[in-house]
Amino acid sequence: MSIWWSLHLRREAASVPLARRLLLGTMETAGVDPDVSYDLSVALGEACANAVEHGGGASRGGSSEAYRVTAYLDGEKCRIEVADSGPGFARAHAPRPPRVDAEHGRGLFLIRELADHVHIGDKPGRGGTVVSFDKMLKWTKDPSLLTA
Template sequence: MEVVLEMTLPRNAESAPLVRHTLDASLRGLGVGSEIRADIALALSEACANVIQHAAAGMEYEVRARMDGARCVVDVIDGGTDDAVDGVTGWEGAPAPPLAESGRGLQLMRAFTEELHIAGRVHRNGSIVHFEKSLAS
């Protein structure tokens, strides 16, 4: 069975729990274990938090997820500006120190997913955060 979710969300703090719970319910329905669901929820939370905090030009963002029983593939797409400050976008730059209270989202997403790619949108402002996670325990 394949499950596909596509959501367009307002860029506000209330949207992240909604998309996280929706994706988690779908994964639970597919019989995915709690540890794998928690890893995906953490990565999704970090990607959404970055959009909510930094994609100032866009009022909405999209989350697309596809689960086929073997993998979960997630894209978080924002319409933020492509402008970089001193050549550094919201996803680039030096890693945050281990005890920092913010700025570690990218490190966390890398640690809890198997594939992570971040790219600019073609012919549009914004970024696409793409991550994948195996659903096998």
């Protein structure tokens, strides 16, 4: 089975739970194990929160006020990409592990813990950052999509 969707979201805090709910609904319907779905939804929430907070910049056409989320469920793997129009990810300033009591700065580390493979890079062309992550899927016995 192969499913994909893409959202163009405003850089507003309210967009984060919307993306998470859509992902969780898609995965539940497809029959993905709830623990795997939850891990991916938390990672997606962190990536979206980073795009909302850091993903703006001076770009043409108002695209700095939006970001894109794309999810692919293909076979045994899910890949999620979150792309923004911010200043990009400064590799020279790679984040250090956050302190235990830190209020901010844990998102990328959390994504790395919840996903099997993570890539963070600059978006080609007009700038911005792309955070993509993959996770191998586990399935429930009776997926809703297959029984409809």
